[in-house]
Amino acid sequence: MTSDEETPDTDGERRRGRPRNPAIDDAALTAARELLAEAGWDQTTMVAIAERAGVGKPALYRRWPSKTHLVFEAIFGWVDDAPPVADAADPSEWIRRSCAYSLELFGRPEVKAALPGLLAAFRDREDLLTALWTDFGGPGVGMLADTLRRGGVAPGRGEHDTAALDAQATMLFIVGGSMVLRLLMPDDAAEPLADRMPAILTGGVVR
Numbered sequence: 001m002t003s004d005e006e007t008p009d010t011d012g013e014r015r016r017g018r019p020r021n022p023a024i025d026d027a028a029l030t031a032a033r034e035l036l037a038e039a040g041w042d043q044t045t046m047v048a049i050a051e052r053a054g055v056g057k058p059a060l061y062r063r064w065p066s067k068t069h070l071v072f073e074a075i076f077g078w079v080d081d082a083p084p085v086a087d088a089a090d091p092s093e094w095i096r097r098s099c100a101y102s103l104e105l106f107g108r109p110e111v112k113a114a115l116p117g118l119l120a121a122f123r124d125r126e127d128l129l130t131a132l133w134t135d136f137g138g139p140g141v142g143m144l145a146d147t148l149r150r151g152g153v154a155p156g157r158g159e160h161d162t163a164a165l166d167a168q169a170t171m172l173f174i175v176g177g178s179m180v181l182r183l184l185m186p187d188d189a190a191e192p193l194a195d196r197m198p199a200i201l202t203g204g205v206v207r
Contacts, residue, residue, distance in 0.1 A: 027053035028060055032074040037109035041117035044071065068121040072128050075111050085140050094144050095170065096198045102178035103194050112182055137175065141167045173201060 031052035035044040046067050050057040064070040085101075088094035105111060122129045145167035177197060181190045 024053070024055050024059055025063060027055060028063070028070065029074040029077070032071055033110040036071065036074075036113040040113050041071075044113075046070070068118065068125060068128065071114050072118060072131075075108075075114050076132060085143055088143070088147065091144060091147050092198075092202045094140075094147055095174070095201050098140060098144075098171070098174050099178070099194070099198045099201070102174050103182070103197075106178045106182040115179065115183060137171050141171045144170060170201060
């Protein structure tokens with residue numbers, strides 16, 4: 001056992017919630033990202049993560065119920081102080097920034113390695129799918145909807161909130177397109193398409 005591993009003997013309350021030592025969390029999440037990039041999804045096991053992070057496997061399971069949850073947090077759980085689209089002046093700028101951010105994110109080696117396993121796990125992990133949409137994508141969708149309303153591009157709130165629908169659809173196109181582009185296409189073929197994505201989406205949303 002490593003010196004920083006937490007056990008029920010050191011703090012009985014840790015059985016009932018997430019542990020209080022953020023150093024273990026940080027070490028485990030960093031180890032998961034490193035292993036994904038180096039060895040891929042199958043070799044990124046809880047045992048391997050614990051060994052790389054220098055903690056005991058029980059410490060991981062007190063924080064995450066499965067490898068899927070740990071990996072999900074490692075690649076999607078962190079957020080910046082402000083989303084990259086927070087101060088976008090108009091819908092066109094929001095789309096350009098969102099495309100750039102999503103294409104960069106899904107191009108990271110650890111994310112590309114994790115996505116096939118995570119996508120398969122989403123079938124049985126509705127909680128993670130909900131978290132991906134509401135926590136990761138939700139704030140940006142709300143910002144775009146507000147921007148569309150302010151600019152008069154789409155009707156405001158109500159029974160038919162076109163602004164909200166357009167924002168959600170735009171996010172789906174950006175996230176889905178970026179994911180497929182990075183997973184299935186070599187970089188030399190992907191880049192010309194990536195360069196065209198903002199213009200195509202802007203033409204459909206900004207009328």
